[in-house]
Amino acid sequence: MRWTLAVASLARHRTRTALAVAGVAIAAALLLDMTMLSSGMRESFRALLLRRGFQIRLAPRGTLPFDTEATIPGAADIMGRLRTITGVSVVSPVLGAAIHIPLADRTITSFAVGNDARVQGDYELVTGRDADSAGDMVANAEFLRATQRGLGDTLRVATGYDPQLRAFSGERRLVIRGEARFFYLSAGQSAVAIPLATLQAMTGAAPQDRVSLFMVKVGNDSLVEPVRRSIQRSESLVDAISTADALSRVDARLRYFRQLGAILATVSLAIGFALVTTLVSVSVNERIGEIAVMRAIGVSRQHVIQQIVVEGAVIGLSGAVLGLALGQVTARWLNSILAHFPGLPAAIDFFLFQGRAVWTALALFLVISIVAGLYPAWRAGSLPIARALREEAVG
Amino acid sequence: MTAVVMARGLRRDFRLDDRPSTEVVHAVRGVTLDVAEGEWVAIAGPSGCGKSTLLNLLGGIDRPTSGVVAFRGRDLSTLDDGELTRFRLTNVGFVFQRFYLMPMLTARENVELPMAEAGLPRDQRAQRASELLRYVGLGARERHRPSQLSGGEQQRVAIARALANRPVLVLADEPTGELDARTGEEIISLFRMINGDGAAVIVVTHDDALAAAARRVIHMRDGAVVASAGSLPDDGVVRAGA
Numbered sequence: 001m002r003w004t005l006a007v008a009s010l011a012r013h014r015t016r017t018a019l020a021v022a023g024v025a026i027a028a029a030l031l032l033d034m035t036m037l038s039s040g041m042r043e044s045f046r047a048l049l050l051r052r053g054f055q056i057r058l059a060p061r062g063t064l065p066f067d068t069e070a071t072i073p074g075a076a077d078i079m080g081r082l083r084t085i086t087g088v089s090v091v092s093p094v095l096g097a098a099i100h101i102p103l104a105d106r107t108i109t110s111f112a113v114g115n116d117a118r119v120q121g122d123y124e125l126v127t128g129r130d131a132d133s134a135g136d137m138v139a140n141a142e143f144l145r146a147t148q149r150g151l152g153d154t155l156r157v158a159t160g161y162d163p164q165l166r167a168f169s170g171e172r173r174l175v176i177r178g179e180a181r182f183f184y185l186s187a188g189q190s191a192v193a194i195p196l197a198t199l200q201a202m203t204g205a206a207p208q209d210r211v212s213l214f215m216v217k218v219g220n221d222s223l224v225e226p227v228r229r230s231i232q233r234s235e236s237l238v239d240a241i242s243t244a245d246a247l248s249r250v251d252a253r254l255r256y257f258r259q260l261g262a263i264l265a266t267v268s269l270a271i272g273f274a275l276v277t278t279l280v281s282v283s284v285n286e287r288i289g290e291i292a293v294m295r296a297i298g299v300s301r302q303h304v305i306q307q308i309v310v311e312g313a314v315i316g317l318s319g320a321v322l323g324l325a326l327g328q329v330t331a332r333w334l335n336s337i338l339a340h341f342p343g344l345p346a347a348i349d350f351f352l353f354q355g356r357a358v359w360t361a362l363a364l365f366l367v368i369s370i371v372a373g374l375y376p377a378w379r380a381g382s383l384p385i386a387r388a389l390r391e392e393a394v395g
Numbered sequence: 396m397t398a399v400v401m402a403r404g405l406r407r408d409f410r411l412d413d414r415p416s417t418e419v420v421h422a423v424r425g426v427t428l429d430v431a432e433g434e435w436v437a438i439a440g441p442s443g444c445g446k447s448t449l450l451n452l453l454g455g456i457d458r459p460t461s462g463v464v465a466f467r468g469r470d471l472s473t474l475d476d477g478e479l480t481r482f483r484l485t486n487v488g489f490v491f492q493r494f495y496l497m498p499m500l501t502a503r504e505n506v507e508l509p510m511a512e513a514g515l516p517r518d519q520r521a522q523r524a525s526e527l528l529r530y531v532g533l534g535a536r537e538r539h540r541p542s543q544l545s546g547g548e549q550q551r552v553a554i555a556r557a558l559a560n561r562p563v564l565v566l567a568d569e570p571t572g573e574l575d576a577r578t579g580e581e582i583i584s585l586f587r588m589i590n591g592d593g594a595a596v597i598v599v600t601h602d603d604a605l606a607a608a609a610r611r612v613i614h615m616r617d618g619a620v621v622a623s624a625g626s627l628p629d630d631g632v633v634r635a636g637a
Contacts, residue, residue: 001507001508001511001512004500004504005497005499005500008497008499008500009499011499012498012499289493289495290495290497290498293489293491293495294497294508295456295480296454296456296483296489297483297484297488297489297508297509297512297556297557298480298481298483298484298485298487298509298512298513298560299480299484299508299509299512300477300480300481300512301476301477301480303512385451385456385457386448386451386456386457389447389451389456389491390447390448392493
């Protein structure tokens with residue numbers, strides 16, 4: 001009966017209740033988005049780094065992977081030493097370089113990764129076959145669109161261009177063997193993957209066997225940190241960065257996001273609290289006579305309090321459920337905008353949907369709604385019955 | 396005859412607001428009365444004479460400043476809030492001038508409310524609510540909400556609600572106050588029926604017809620009983636207050 005009474009009381013002023021629920025929904029959506037934002041980008045970045053199972057990255061000393069154009073010489077020697085470390089199962093060298101594609105009417109500039117197709121961790125093949133011969137390459141959809149070429153087509157690819165002489169250098173003719181989806185690119189960025197030796201030869205990095213980065217896979221997760229320390233000790237030219245290190249650096253950079261998220265989440269909870277308290281208080285004030293009569297005919301103080309608390313909880317829960325849907329929509333919309341954030345991989349989600357975040361937001365709103373209903377409920381339960389009836393009769 | 400409710404030296408003082416310095420109103424001044432099982436008593440008197448306050452004290456929805464109210468010999472002042480609420484739920488039926496039905500519930504749900512509070516199973520309370528609505532002549536209106544009922548019909552529903560837990564005492568505060576004369580007559584008939592079925596009835600009223608229907612009429616003025624007319628209980632004497 002208490003549920004019936006609570007829901008019926010809310011249904012009495014449908015527009016007012018709907019507006020309050022809408023207000024709570026907006027606050028809940030904000031809370032959800034902030035909860036998703038506070039951990040989403042970090043989790044998304046972590047998932048991205050571990051996508052192909054490489055837990056350690058070796059960048060030129062003092063840099064982050066692809067942060068500068070610095071390279072590491074003696075790649076083959078380093079790889080040989082890395083493979084001797086206990087726990088290392090796969091080592092994938094990567095060289096990054098800008099490339100130019102002279103077409104009939106224009107020149108396209110793109111990004112190329114040189115790697116070993118058998119152990120690479122930069123892309124996944126969508127169609128066709130991998131670039132496993134010296135004259136092959138795989139390209140992403142953006143590259144194919146920009147060049148208006150398809151699988152099997154041959155392109156002139158150069159790594160250098162002198163605009164004054166209008167001359168290309170490091171030029172090769174490469175056949176597009178497959179289409180790939182690259183993991184670490186910004187939105188809309190075109191790219192190709194070329195066998196490492198080919199790209200080294202094209203860029204002039206071959207004599208010193210230079211690469212931009214090594215990615216290292218460790219067979220057992222518990223060995224990641226010992227392996228990282230071992231690499232750091234033995235290789236003076238590189239910084240060995242584990243996924244945990246990278247995440248802690250990301251954490252430091254995202255501190256402001258999280259602070260902003262925490263502040264906005266608190267504001268949204270305060271708004272939800274104020275909305276529920278206000279609506280329930282107004283509702284109680286309008287029903288003083290009814291509540292006094294309920295108490296007079298024998299409805300217990302606890303049951304009156306429970307009914308009013310349920311009213312607040314119903315508003316809070318309805319608003320929270322609607323807010324979750326609204327939060328999802330706004331998160332996707334904001335994600336689509338932030339996907340174009342310069343320098344960040346498009347695969348990074350700022351607002352990552354996580355079950356824990358949803359339950360946290362729901363639970364927080366439910367608790368807040370119950371707490372928000374407590375004061376008006378207590379007032380209703382403590383009503384001096386005779387006085388309330390007398391004042392109602394006079395009124 | 397046994398007294399269902401007994402009042403001794405009842406006083407009820409109010410301050411006009413909660414500040415100690417404000418004027419004290421002596422709403423009820425030393426009322427002593429007994430109401431026997433199955434009796435019908437009307438309390439009459441001018442507005443503001445303390446009738447409703449006395450009714451509230453007798454029904455346990457207010458506590459006296461001094462004096463004693465006993466229900467079947469049990470002093471109500473010994474009951475805490477929860478016990479007093481339970482006492483009202485199971486022993487007393489209240490009828491108010493303004494009906495005070497829950498507007499969002501149907502007539503049947505309104506009648507079911509005290510039974511639900513008393514813990515009666517859903518099917519039993521639905522059955523009894525239907526019976527009570529038939530008893531007050533609203534068998535065909537049980538699914539109607541208060542807004543779909545006339546004033547007289549709403550008061551009938553309120554009376555059915557008052558009877559829900561089979562009270563031995565029915566207290567009514569100006570039950571015909573908002574009704575026209577003809578509808579008031581119907582309500583009086585209903586009270587006659589309720590009293591005839593064994594419940595003691597105390598009504599506060601300005602309505603001469605309703606007062607005349609009672610077996611005993613108590614007149615109040617300035618918070619005190621000033622006169623009583625009609626049959627008195629065998630062992631009860633109405634005494635004017637100080």
